Amino acid sequence: MRDLAGREDTRGNLLILVGCLAVALAGRAMPETWAQGLAAGIRRTALRPVVLLAEKGAANNASRFAIEGIQRQRDSLALLVQAGAVTRRENENLRELIQLRHRLTQPYIAAEVLHRSVPTDSRTLLIGAGAMDGVRTFDPVVSPEGLLGYVWYVGPRASTVMTWSHPEFRASAVTADGRVLGMVLAGIAPEGRRVTLELTGVALRDSLPIGTEVFTAGLGGVYPRGVPIGRVMSIGNDPLGYERVYRIAPFANPGASSHVLVLTEPRDSSYLALPVEPDSIALPTSTVRP
């Protein structure tokens, strides 16, 4: 900005800087829901060509570099399916024998991750599936390795995922034997080099050996039970000494995930049949008193 004499107008420059910073600070102070709504609106209008371009880039990457990995996974899965056929048939027979209803299959929606090269990229992921594909808020998001997070905000064609490395992430967790329950949240590894998870809320009487695998507990209604989260790698410190804290090495890396699965309803694949409503129970006439 120059004044009438052609000199640099420092005051005008400063005013514009202050204005820009004021707009930026207003954006930072904006309530989360407003900010997410605004971002989704811009993504589906002004930045739609950019999002489409990024989707094409991610698809190119998958077809060029991930194809060998996908083939290996497909071969391993084919072997597993072949080996599990007999067990599955036995399981179905046993379920019929005890009149247990069939296990529900977990429907899912596959989506590509549109990464950005900024330091906060792994905290939230932008995925190329939205409400038009059947994605809803709070749907769990997993990768082949394990839990990534949940759908934070849904747009018509793209959604934002809050991953486990976000400071506000929480999930109820359980060990494979169901003995120890706790809550996982993001934490920093002791050497400080990377974000890991912490298993908190474990009673002092419970202890876990290093290497124990941790899964989602299914409590809270967001994540289904049994999604792998990570493995215990060390014991942390609770400053108050009220509980045990374990550091968990997560199985899934949000920063390196190129494709994810969004799990849709029903979220729990192992629940039992609901009990009959008391009103609908027909009591025998002999037991009814006048």
Next chain:
Amino acid sequence: MMGTRFSDRGRRNRSTDRARGWIVVLVLVVLEFYVRPSFAVGRGLPDFLLLALLIVSMRSRPSTAAVAGLVVGFIVDVLTPASFGAGMIAHVLVGWAVASGRAVFFADNLLVNAGFFFLGTWIRNVLLVAVSGASMAELAVEATLWAPIQGLSTTLAGLILVVLFRDWLVVRVLK
């Protein structure tokens, strides 16, 4: 008469420079959103959008650079909404600082360009993490590990671009 001819030529030069600048920015946008995701995913890779901001800032006034930073920061926040507004703050400050630094250093020197690219990326990353409300440990890791790595990769990409488009990106001194 002569003055009019010179001013006409100057205006034509400026509009040609502007058009060339937009072409370079367009190339960087395609590199950022299509070419890079087609080949690699992960941290520490060059940020071509930031590179576009740095190149524009080195060739414009601080006020223009601050507005460009606001626009780039807004795009970053919309596409990575981990902490909305943090990107805008970081990019406005970096754009402003680079445009102001141009008055001190000669921006046509390759070494100066490299310095701007590296420092710009490092400062942007540290600011972004700090404003996002990260812990001190995360900030320390970013400042000592990831920001320098991304700074180096962005500097390398920036230098290649500056060499390739040397005639287009020349800084003209206004008389």
